[in-house]
Amino acid sequence: MRPAFDYGDAVRVIRNLRNDGTFPGRATGVLLIRRGSTGFVREIGTFLQDQIIYSVHFLDADLIVGCREEELIAADAPWTPSRFESREQVAARIPLALRGDILVSPGEVGEVIRVLRDHPSGVAYEVSFRDRPMLQVPESALTEPATAPSPAAENPR
Template sequence: MRPQYDYGDEVRVLRNVRNDGTFPGEPTGTLLIRRGSTGYVKDVGTFLQDQIIYSVHFLDSDRIIGCREEELQPVDAPWTPSRFEFRDRVAASQPLGIQGRVMVETGEVGEVIRVLRDHPGGVAYHVHFPDRSTLIVPETALTEPPQDETAGSSAAS
């Protein structure tokens, strides 16, 4: 297990990082750093002997946050921003279908399972809608769900 990044490397965080209870002074679930933010590796360590954890100093917010290797990429790697991230609740902004059959009506709420930044038509998502298969949905066909639909969603990452 060799670290991909070293002290001083500039990296970009790939998804929103929320407090999992290990960041002092902030409630669990608090957004600590937004996806796309860049910072510098300050230290490299391990967790449970099988996960590499990087202490990354995000200068804009002056926070040092522990990040797993899969949450980071080199700052000079291609970056495609996305509107939604893993576990975000989303609503269909139009009917969604497969082979002409409507599977999801406008306004139905689902959960992002995966972000597809390299999708041929632009950013798309694997979205799970309750009682249905997971669908690949382009970003343009999704919107924020109404506030009352997000009240029960989890904020942990």
């Protein structure tokens, strides 16, 4: 078992890194580092003698996070950034139809299930909209969901 990266190598994380309960001071499940972020290898170790773990310093977030080898690529390797990530809420920017039938109206909110970075027509997403089949949606057809007004804004005193 030989490490793919060495001390000081610039690397890019290819998955969102969330706290699995081992990162002190942050709640379990909270996003630590967003997919596509780059950092530098500081230490190399093993876990259970069969997994290489890299301590990577992500300078933008000023965090050192343990990463498995399969979560990393070289920072200069080809990478297609995406606007949204898995588990994020998105809204339809335009009507979404399947075989001519409109399934989702503009503004309806769904959840990104999977990011398709190497889709032939550019970045696309598998999106789950409530009570509808999973849809494959191009990035250009999605936007951030509108935020609901706070009760204080609706009922000013």
